[in-house]
Amino acid sequence: MNVPTYSLAERDRRWALAREIMEAEGVQALVAYGEHECADLAPFAPDVYFTNDRPGAIVIFCRDADPIELTWSTLPVADHIQAARRGEELWIPPERIRVAKHAAGVVEVLREHRLESGAVGVLGLDPYPPFHINPIMPHGLWSQVLAELPEVEFKPVGLSYLFATICQSEEELAVVRHSAATGDAMAEAMLEAARPGVSEAEVYAAGMAAAFRRGLAAPDMLLSSGPGFVSWGPPAWSYRPQAPRVIEDGDVIMAEVFCRFGMKETQHQVAIAVGRVHPDIEIGAKVARASYEAGLAAARPGNTFGDLVEAMRAPLEEAGAWNVHPLVHTLNPMGPVCGFGAGLRRLPDSARYGRLFEVPTMGGELPLAPGMTFAFEPNAVIGDRLANLGGTVVIGEDEPIELNPFTAQLLRSQS
Structure with missing residues (x-):
């Protein structure tokens, strides 16, 4: 059976789309929240779209820098290590992966890139039919981010993501x-x-x-x-x-x-x-x-x-x-x-x-x-x-x- 895969050229195309979304929305960063792994139908997974990796992360693009992936535990890191040992082509290098899928992790990344003010696009603040008519972003996580970065304008960019990604390569x-x-x-x-x-x-x-x-x-x-x-x-x-x-x-x-x-x-x-x-x-x-x-x-x-x-x-x-x-x-x-x-x-x-x-x-x-x-x-x-x-x-x-x-x-x- 001939099994299709994704290339690094596909990765680069998707990362370019992320930056096009940022430019169109007038934001300096893009935060993509991913639903937890093992979700059954219609998962909300823009994180995987940009990482080609295990679901359940937050992915952050800051200006022209390559994205940073925030995982929920060490388990995705262990999988990443094993995939590298098998010789699989990985999109995100180890240096840009952190066990930090929480408010402090998001704030840390944005501060490192001097984004304590300005505009940041967010995937996870829009409705996502059929099951997430209410936005999926956890209230506890996001309220802490807002409290830590009161001068940042966070913009929902779900519609731009839809238009950017709906036509398949x-x-x-x-x-x-x-x-x-x-x-x-x-x-x-x-x-x-x-x-x-x-x-x-x-x-x-x-x-x-x-x-x-x-x-x-x-x-x-x-x-x-x-x-x-x-x-x-x-x-x-x-x-x-x-x-x-x-x-x-x-x-x-x-x-x-x-x-x-x-x-x-x-x-x-x-x-x-x-x-x-x-x-x-x-x-x-x-x-x-x-x-x-x-x-x-x-x-x-x-x-x-x-x-x-x-x-x-x-x-x-x-x-x-x-x-x-x-x-x-x-x-x-x-x-x-x-x-x-x-x-x-x-x-x-x-x-x-x-x-x-x-x-x-x-x-x-x-x-x-x-x-x-x-x-x-x-x-x-x-x-x-x-x-x-x-x-x-x-x-x-x-x-x-x-x-x-x-x-x-x-x-x-x-x-």
Whole structure:
């Protein structure tokens, strides 16, 4: 298997982007806060973008100097030492790594570069959909930094980071393609495992094992099964003490499969019919497929993300369907996302709940450009039954590039 990697030229390109962000924002330094390691889905990891190293650091660029990496403990340092002994090409030299992921460490670096006043850009003070609608920066850490450096103007620069990094380089696209191919392998393994009498856990395990055998991180999976449902999330047995559901004839299995390689994520919507499924699921799958095709037609430079969302919504509106989760959102990094959830009010059960509101579309003004990656996940509820399909799509120079046509259809178990 030919496994793509990142070169020092890719490092230099990314570091140049950091300095372009600093210049555009009028700041003398850039502080990139990284979420802790072992985060499952959609981690906030601009630190890894600049270090190509273990997640969970703070990376600081000061003026023209090379970045300094602040780690949370000695464990990343031990990994760095071992990687050097193996002859791996590392982006950050030992002299620029400190065990100091705390307020004092940040303040120390800025003071060393005489930045007790002026402007400093920060990654970690902006919302980061889908899970960090509230900024991820810890209050305790940041309040101490502000107290120690009262004359510094700290500016959130998340939007500049999004625009600077969302169009993937050729090296990054090779990594994305590798991840997407593994997502297909996961879907194929799940399709082979899906049959009456096996549990959801066995289908889940088949998919995850396919990724691990290829050396990719599959951080988690959303999965539901049954003759029909409107739920969307991780299987209940992954967070509640109960037995996994056993698949029956006439069930549909719906899953959202996540692959991550080189911190680039691809997403894959797996829909498997086990035997003859309810007609509403068949209809919903056709509506979702029409939404997918409408999205491909709109996924071209010259359109905006809002144009893409409206195109994918049209088939649902025509069919009187609604979407449980987003029809489409950006990947690498996350950001603009299609609105979802309004149709939940149609369910009689919803009247018993408190405040309900639709998550609105965010980032509709984003212009589409070559190299952007998107999760196409069109889903349609007909009656009380969800149908969901799709995969990862790249914006090309003239037309979109489908990386996962295999999962852009209702799959059928042959067992």
